[in-house]
Amino acid sequence: MLEFIILGTLFKCSDLTGYDIRKYIEEGIGMFYKASYGSIYPILNKLLQQGYVTCKGELEGKREKKKYVITDEGRKVFIEWLEEDLPKGSSMESFMAKVFFFDALPDKNAADKITAYELKLVAYKNELVEQSKQYETLKNKKDFYYKLSTLYFGICKLQSIIDWCDVVKQRKELEQLVQQEDIEEE
Amino acid sequence: MLEFIILGTLFKCSDLTGYDIRKYIEEGIGMFYKASYGSIYPILNKLLQQGYVTCKGELEGKREKKKYVITDEGRKVFIEWLEEDLPKGSSMESFMAKVFFFDALPDKNAADKITAYELKLVAYKNELVEQSKQYETLKNKKDFYYKLSTLYFGICKLQSIIDWCDVVKQRKELEQLVQQEDIEEE
DNA sequence: GTTAGCATGTAAGATGTTACATGATTGC
DNA sequence: GCAATCATGTAACATCTTACATGCTAAC
Numbered sequence: 001m002l003e004f005i006i007l008g009t010l011f012k013c014s015d016l017t018g019y020d021i022r023k024y025i026e027e028g029i030g031m032f033y034k035a036s037y038g039s040i041y042p043i044l045n046k047l048l049q050q051g052y053v054t055c056k057g058e059l060e061g062k063r064e065k066k067k068y069v070i071t072d073e074g075r076k077v078f079i080e081w082l083e084e085d086l087p088k089g090s091s092m093e094s095f096m097a098k099v100f101f102f103d104a105l106p107d108k109n110a111a112d113k114i115t116a117y118e119l120k121l122v123a124y125k126n127e128l129v130e131q132s133k134q135y136e137t138l139k140n141k142k143d144f145y146y147k148l149s150t151l152y153f154g155i156c157k158l159q160s161i162i163d164w165c166d167v168v169k170q171r172k173e174l175e176q177l178v179q180q181e182d183i184e185e186e
Numbered sequence: 187m188l189e190f191i192i193l194g195t196l197f198k199c200s201d202l203t204g205y206d207i208r209k210y211i212e213e214g215i216g217m218f219y220k221a222s223y224g225s226i227y228p229i230l231n232k233l234l235q236q237g238y239v240t241c242k243g244e245l246e247g248k249r250e251k252k253k254y255v256i257t258d259e260g261r262k263v264f265i266e267w268l269e270e271d272l273p274k275g276s277s278m279e280s281f282m283a284k285v286f287f288f289d290a291l292p293d294k295n296a297a298d299k300i301t302a303y304e305l306k307l308v309a310y311k312n313e314l315v316e317q318s319k320q321y322e323t324l325k326n327k328k329d330f331y332y333k334l335s336t337l338y339f340g341i342c343k344l345q346s347i348i349d350w351c352d353v354v355k356q357r358k359e360l361e362q363l364v365q366q367e368d369i370e371e372e
Numbered sequence: 373g374t375t376a377g378c379a380t381g382t383a384a385g386a387t388g389t390t391a392c393a394t395g396a397t398t399g400c
Numbered sequence: 401g402c403a404a405t406c407a408t409g410t411a412a413c414a415t416c417t418t419a420c421a422t423g424c425t426a427a428c
Contacts, residue, residue: 018379028336031340035416036417038382038417041382063379065379089220099335101333103330103332128217132361143289146296147287147289155363156347156350174331174335174338178341178342188388205405224410227409247397251408252408
């Protein structure tokens with residue numbers, strides 16, 4: 001996965017160092033994906049060997065900077081990954097990591113992918129709602145309140161992502177996703 | 187992490203096989219945590235060596251079943267893990283995996299932990315909202331619509347979990363978390 | 373001058389997954 | 401009789417984190 005996120009980063013911006021790439025990832029998808037130098041640098045070397053990126057070392061003062069650039073072959077491989085369906089059982093984070101780079105895709109294409117994903121989410125949510133109904137009738141409910149609460153967590157999270165899909169697949173204004181009530185500083 | 191989830195499972199139910207444990211995990215927190223036999227069986231052996239579980243092999247017909255039971259030492263270690271604060275930068279999934287077992291904790295204790303976690307989420311959400319405002323004024327917004335959409339994804343997800351915390355920490359009825367609109371079958 | 377941030381990298385180990393190997397039992 | 405599920409386990413590999421090692425540069 002990280003190899004494609006690195007390629008996507010270089011697809012967007014040229015002449016980045018490993019350090020820059022980490023910052024770009026952290027600032028962009030840091031809320032659901034973490035990458036450490038211990039994984040970035042070895043992968044950059046692998047991508048070099050595979051010919052998906054090139055690298056020119058530059059000296060800034062005494063410090064060497066290795067600036068990476070994606071190749072045509074690298075672009076091809078990256079777009080293939082973007083277009084590819086997710087493996088079964090993938091997390092939302094994997095999906096969102098792709099969405100982060102969807103600006104590189106034709107618009108209809110991106111919307112279709114989100115619609116397809118939304119369908120899966122709706123089906124899954126309905127499944128969980130059915131499950132929750134089975135618990136509702138049990139008498140000793142308070143003995144597994146927290147256990148049950150995680151099921152509702154799943155349902156809420158799914159619903160919020162379904163709502164998100166509804167807005168994004170139509171390219172509506174994103175601001176409407178946030179109820180602008182009270183964001184008082186605490 | 188998995189070692190504690192296994193201990194928690196045996197805390198709840200005795201005389202489970204490795205196979206049973208996997209099913210319990212899958213049905214309970216399968217929506218955000220996966221465990222394979224390739225990790226469960228080796229960990230069960232480790233827990234045996236550490237004295238946190240015991241095991242009696244039983245023959246059902248010709249088939250051997252290894253049924254595991256948690257020890258007092260195992261209970262102690264499990265509760266310690268439950269009480270412990272999460273390491274920084276942990277995912278929501280790690281937190282929820284603990285909440286799933288919170289029925290084993292005194293009630294006030296559990297509520298406090300959820301309140302503490304909620305505070306972090308609110309602070310983090312406000313940070314992301316601030317970030318999103320910086321993007322709003324840019325002119326070429328449509329060039330990074332999807333990039334920006336993942337930021338809003340983060341905000342929505344956080345808000346939905348904050349709402350969840352509000353209900354659960356007060357032990358309110360969980361059903362109110364789901365808007366009972368239209369769950370038509372498709 | 374000293375702290376924070378820039379910059380690259382490695383080695384050890386944690387923590388899994390996937391695929392394989394094997395076979396019993398239950399329900400249709 | 402056949403498929404699905406129950407049941408245990410290993411070996412190879414994948415993937416990443418943590419801690420270490422090193423040193424430059426900008427800002428205060």
